[in-house]
Amino acid sequence: MKLFLVYLAPFITSTGGAEKVCCDMANAMIERGHDVSILYCYGKSGTPFFPLDKKIQLCNLMALHPEKWKGQLEPKLPKTQKIIREVLRVASISWAHGWEEDYFGKLIRSDLTEMLQKEQPDIIVCNWPKEANYLINYVKTSVPVITRFHFGAQILALNSSPGSKRACSKSQYVSVLLQGDLTYLKKYIPDARGIVIPNAVPQYKEIQTVLCKEKAWYTIINIARLDKHSKRQHLLIEAFAKLSQKYPQWRVELWGSDWNKKYKKELEDLVAKYNLENRVLFKGVTHNVLEKNLAADIFAWPSAYEGFGLAMAEAMSAGLPVVAFRSCQAAREIVGEDCGILVSDGVNAFSKGLEELMANREKRVQMGASAKKSMRQYAPNKIWDAWDRLIMKERE
Template structure:
């Protein structure tokens, strides 16, 4: 079977969760004997992907295809998008789609040349271009990488209608199916979690250390990940816990937010206890130092880093209101879910910081509960979906 993975988005040097899944799926399917084409869309022509893609995968940049005229997204359209964004999320996303639509001809010729049996679309604009812009009849499995409320609230109607032509729509958690149905007139959903390659690390919560570490992993951004809440929560604990530190790992592209985090660190005098660590490809080294995983996100689609930490036997703290996190963390069993705000987060962290036996108990449960997300089990589910997709024919409002 020839499978095309399509994520018409920047990929070179990007270290986000979707890019991680894109590379992992390409590698996993190739290892299982599939003929894999992985297509992204990046104006860059130089540099390497942050997440490695094996040479057995044909990796192509839609904007710079061999033998094709390079696609240069309109600067005017980009500028208009930024003007519109504060007033209408849907209109801004339409502008994004117009930028992508400039590669329609290149995509049509690529599909004709490669003739994939099935396509896996990683983002909604990608699916829109495939199913509406190009109008492909190749089965397209559309992935939803976030909470459907976050994806579709304020999304363009044309985008939703296009996705309704999908051969199947994959969500990350069973609870997301009912959410997606609020926005899509569609029935062929399937819940498959992200695949997690379990790190080769097991936390030892009874070991005595000079420094104990609270870790948070995710791009530094105020709207989603909200690392500022962790800094403020730790500030209430730092003086009484001089042997504890916080490490914030993640991409620092949001320069104003990074500056605000540095300002908070300085304000609370935490320069020797809170660190902005950037990105790394050696996550095993990070997990080896970690005693508690803190995840103060507003919303998540899954939380790869959260489950990786759990695989290592690391207990986690998150907000009860955060989708996905509030299903993966079972409060009182493998971690703690707290109410919104700085004080509840601080209290939850303090409880684990002061009780190494509780950290071990929750950590052991976390490692056991995370087994269902192990890569081998997840890729088996994907293989079943890919095989079934070949027998699917399109019908109005979904598939039959």
């Protein structure tokens, strides 16, 4: 079966969870005997941040006719189109997305058509609804399309453009990550054929964080891009500041891309305000997430919303207990009451949740062991076998 994984973004330069999942899926499908290509869209060709089997073909849409893009790294809206989009956004985010997608759909339609004719895939897996919109409504492909939601349907289905919603309705399936997503998918895109396939979470066998030993430093870790509205690392810093004097052997490590320089500066100023420069550390991007988790003691997850929370799940699989907000759907579904502390919204509640684990090593050990065990349900073989069955079902 020839699979075409579509990710129309700067795939090779991104270090986020969606890019990792795309690479993991491509590798897993190659192992199961499929022929796999990944279609991305960027002004330069290259290899992704995450490991990718050499048998997987990378197809760059912008490399098909580079003269068309005049040196751009990404397709961009003209200034007048941006103004119209932002005016529409005041009335409806969905309409704003629709305006933008209509422009890009017409812009890349011929290139997408040419690429499909060249590659001749049997199944297309779109990583976002807008990609399904381009392929189904603009290219009008007859190839079966499966559309993935890497983000919570509560937001993504609500704010998707009218064209993307129609494309989801025409897709063979729409794959969501959490059981709760099906409710929102049905609410906002009633005709979509929803199916729940969670993200695959690495299993580390007997490897586990060493939470029971005495240490010179104990570490609260967060692994996520620095993002003010979704990841909200400022809440972690504020919460830790309330505890820093009482627990002088504890520190915070923030791992992840600092693409939002303005927000990073806000975080640095916040750290300086509390004189925590030596105890709240900005560590950047890492290729070895497991190593960082194994050296930590608590995984802090102050996110407002997540598609799945893969970084959190990987930390749990390594044996770390979690502190997260109950209002985050992913945390509610993934973090059992014996695996971590779910708290109400607000800095004070998050601080109390952290302290509950910081003050009690035995609880950290017990919850860490439970967290590790609970991640077995997301073992890669189970998840990728589910995808393989779905793909083969379409072949039949």
